[in-house]
Amino acid sequence: MTSQAADRPETVGTSRRSKITPEREQEFFDAVLHQIRECGYDAVTMDGIAASTRCSKSTLYRQWRTKPQFVAAALRANRQARFAGIDTGTLAGDLR
Template sequence: MTSTPTTARRSKITPEREQEFFDAVLEQLREHGYEALTMEGVAARASCGKSTLYRQWKTKPQLVAAALRANRQGTLVTVDTGTLAGDLREAARIAACTSGRDTRLMQALGHAVLSDAELQAALREALVEPELAAFAVMVERAVARGEITADHPAVEFLPAQLMGVLRIRPVLEGRDADAGYLLRFVEAAVLPSLGLTPPGTPGPTGTP
């Protein structure tokens, strides 16, 4: 019963105007962190009424999650190279496109990610679950092609490996996880863990 009015309201905001809202959110998030970010502050920066934001996104966590999702460049959903190794390399390239910006924004969220249940749920829905689903599809295709078995023990850790290395390199080395770094990680750690020997690498018997 309520879906039609909501749709009508949302249709009044152009993609360009919506991006202005998201830019205001990200600017405030980078400058002040999540706790200090307010709907009032975003509205003032975007020159709109606070009610406009609440009609569209209902809560601050939902607005922040939507802004972070819009900030992403590329998506794993469209990746399909024909092999699992190729898919994982392409996933690494996509992740590298926004690794620096995404890492800094996640750091700006601070401990709120762990302490705010509503924020956790919004981020999982907007950012995490779509990527987990994309990894699952990659694995399903690989199993169907006979590249790996469905019960391969390393499959469980694929998302944690690729998502984790994005966050930890800035902490360990003070540098973003760029494409070269992520591709080396995939070749040296991810593919071998799946039993997918990179091209040109000697196999167990010492032969290529």
């Protein structure tokens, strides 16, 4: 009985993990890019993104383990749509 109880939480935890929709993912990415534009990279936090998108930090950390991974994913997802043709000569300028 003890071994079954030990196995069950792992199974339940794995099966309960839900995927985020592409629309929700884009909402997260938009929030990241907005914070970068407004405050700069250093001011972007998982807490801030979670608060602005009304989700838990664990939702964000399940998808992106670190802030740099999250920011890179947001930039990759939006580079063609939003950054096409932008080249000011600096990354900071391009992001603004």
